[in-house]
Amino acid sequence: MSKSWNHNRAVEHIDKKMADVEDVTIKDYTRDMSLESIPTNVAYRVNGVHMYVDIQNLQDMLETTQVEGTDCHKRTLRFLDQHYRAVKRILNQVDARRVDFHSQRLHSLFTKPYNSETDAEKKRVQRAVATAQLIIDVLAETGDDVEKIPAAKVRIGIDTGLSLAVNNGRNGYREPLFLGDPANHAAKLASNNSARGIYLTNASRNAIGLAEQDSPEKTPLTVEQIQTCQEAAKLGVTNDEIVEEWREDLKNNPIGGYQFTRQTPPLCDMDISKLTPANSKRQEMVSTYADIDGFTAYVAENIDDNAEDVVRTLHVLRAELERVVTSDFKGRRVRFIGDCIQALTCDGTAHNTDEQKSVSEATRLAGALRSSFNLAIERLGTKGYETGELGLAIGFDLGPISITRLGKHGDRIRCAIGRKVIESENRQCACKGTETAIGQAAYDAATDAVKTLFGTPRKTANLDYVEATEALADKGDESAKQARSEAYAGAPAVILANDREVRPYAITVAGKSNQF
Known part of the structure; x- marks a missing residue:
């Protein structure tokens, strides 16, 4: 077939x-709720800060060789693995959540403090900014000269607001997915262009008392603005501590060939x-x-x-x-x-x-x-x-x-x-x-x-x-011809209706019974 x-x-x-x-329940997310294995017919409204980290030199890693052979793939996978482990360690230390790591993009979420009050949102954004800078500092040190693995060049986007958390995945690969503006806007800020730095949407800027910008995607946070967030967030972990723990982890759990x-x-x-x-x-x-x-x-x-x-x-x-x-x-x-x-x-x-x-x-x-x-x-x-x-x-x-x-x-x-x-x-x-x-x-x-x-x-x-299928089969494409032939099996080759030729399998595959 x-x-x-x-x-x-x-x-x-x-x-x-x-x-x-058919019956869907929407709940407000609170501190005693788990985001793991959300039932199919349930969603949580989540107030949180979404952060996207975009690794900008992934394409460069894949193009280190003229031919796309195994060497550039092995080097790229090791590059991603090393940086994923480092960022995951940071998120664990600052009590944030890794949502997804899709090739060069890592999506994380900050929900604490849990309530939706203005002061809580301000603290979440400040924590996200401080974490973003920690990620930048750590990844600058996690290259490997011996393995020819460069440090990651990253651009980070941050947004805050209400999203819907639903189940994402099937068959043993289940994790929360967040729907709505905050995740989408943070992702767009992170992947907007080549300039590196930390970029906030105007909603996030408002939350920490910064002026809105006509083009927030072109306005990275200044050193002073980042330092203010770092002092307020008090993450309790340093760049040197993360790098030391990361290196120890690599020694105890080597990536392998x-x-x-x-x-x-x-x-x-x-x-x-x-x-x-x-x-x-x-x-x-x-x-x-x-x-x-x-x-x-x-x-x-x-x-x-x-x-x-x-x-x-x-x-x-x-x-x-x-x-x-x-x-x-x-x-x-x-x-x-x-x-x-x-x-x-x-x-x-x-x-x-x-x-x-x-x-x-x-x-x-x-x-x-x-x-x-x-x-x-x-x-x-x-x-x-x-x-x-x-x-x-x-x-x-x-x-x-x-x-x-x-x-x-x-x-x-x-x-x-x-x-x-x-x-x-x-x-x-x-x-x-x-x-x-x-x-x-x-x-x-x-x-x-x-x-x-x-x-x-x-x-x-x-x-x-x-x-x-029709366009390919009519021009001799063998795969399409075979699919069409099997669909015709047991049915008349052509049915005439209003002086038009109608292929019978179109009825079963496309439901176009109104052709008759």
Whole structure:
């Protein structure tokens, strides 16, 4: 059987997931609540400060060699591992929470003091700023000249406010996800441009008595402003103490040499929870990012009076997008990054990747993701749930990708790195909510049918599963022809309706019975 998407199968799964969240409970987060393993139908309103640390020289690490071979990947993974361990140690010492570490971006949260009073918010922001400077100081000393690991160059963004905490992840990889403006704005500040430093949104600046700025992304905190926060926060830990403990930790829990083997396709069989530095995976794969466009604005509009529908919409969309990746197209979800899914796919053998087929299947996967997204929005609407003006922006590219887990035993986090991982995210970020974009490497490896579909801009709008499969099959793409042939099995080749040819499988995969 080929990889395929089916309308009826999608409907069944979407309806099942809607039933999971028919009754949603929203609670205010207080000191006696755990953010671990939040039930699917529960969300917490959390007042907190969100901090994003963006490592700006990750791309440089990946490009230390002309060819993207194992050496630059091993060095990059060690680079990330060392810096993750250092930052995690800092967060533990200052009583902050690591939310996620996605390649070059680390997201953390400060919730103490717990209440929402102005003075408590001021203390949280001051603590975040003091921690940010501690991170900058520590990471400046955690390079390794012997291993040719440079110090991390970082830019840090901070925002404060109300967010919704919901469950993020499945199948043993469950942790809180924070929805709303604070996390999003902090992330944008951190990744805004090349200038380093600590950047605060105007909400955060107001909280600690600083004047608002017309362009806060261009206004780093001054040395004096940082010192004021450090004196107020009294973190109780120094740069030298963290570095000494970090070095002792590395000695007692060495990172170890990275060893790579290939994962025999399909990638859905890969158990990421078993990966370690000595048992890492590396091969040519397609990296796909699918981001729910407009979600931050949607959360902001509904967080006060209709948070229940936010929880319902997110749960249904993410569950269905993951099903399409893992079940329909036999790929592997790496993680959810907020309202975005990061996935990997590959076709071929235990020894070689069939690059052309991998790109064809990734193209049809992108179409299937959009078909399921549109169908989920439609069915949520029939239930009367508010879904706002959401879209799906998709980007993908092909190249060597390494997958492993960083950190020491008992505290490991998954990581997928590669030049085309970064490029696939860049392609997604350049898309509107109706668009799908293909990277240059994937485009170069693609069939003529795929190249025609995306054109010279390497971007197309409203590409759903039927359009992707039909367009590729009509131009001789073997993967699409096989999928269409299997869908036709047992049905008449063509049905005439109003003097038009209607392909029968379009009814079952796209639900377009109104064609008749």
